[in-house]
Amino acid sequence: DSGVTQTPKHLITATGQRVTLRCSPRSGDLSVYWYQQSLDQGLQFLIQYYNGEERAKGNILERFSAQQFPDLHSELNLSSLELGDSALYFCASSASGEGIDEQFFGPGTRLTVL
């Protein structure tokens, strides 16, 4: 158990819908990362927050947005969902948010868009 929690574990929805994925970092970690992993693919970096501020952005679609709240939990919002958005979404946390830090990954949310 990494100490990072993600909810829900599974999510099934229809095209065009909007969903929110939630992540709580390890106690003491200030940084949260979001990744997308499609079937048999690597992890695609989406976005990173540090202590409530957006710090780095990857190839995140405009239909996707995220935020980190004062209690350091983070939410990833996915809207106008398409079939291709079906994937495993991981949240990770680290202490400083520097890439050299070990990142601790949550169990992931499996999103299925029908």
Add this chain to the structure above:
Amino acid sequence: GQSLEQPSEVTAVEGAIVQINCTYQTSGFYGLSWYQQHDGGAPTFLSYNALDGLEETGRFSSFLSRSDSYGYLLLQELQMKDSASYFCAVIPGDSSYKLIFGSGTRLLVRP
């Protein structure tokens, strides 16, 4: 942009040694990390190299050559539980806050 190349699959025998290579192309570079992911599980950190040379952690070692834009993960005394996917990841020069992952190498350990 950044790109990383790893073999898609490697098979080895229990007790043997296996090397998983990673070559990268980035505009700037801070370091190379390795993560392990079992089927259905979350990635877990294995190692990080910022400088050239070999870093050893138990049965696992990781090597980096910055001049060759190349690294590898060496797994010794393979065990069945080592069957997993292994990802190299780079910290690109445009942001020390990002971690860009390769597409992963699936390691199958046979008895």
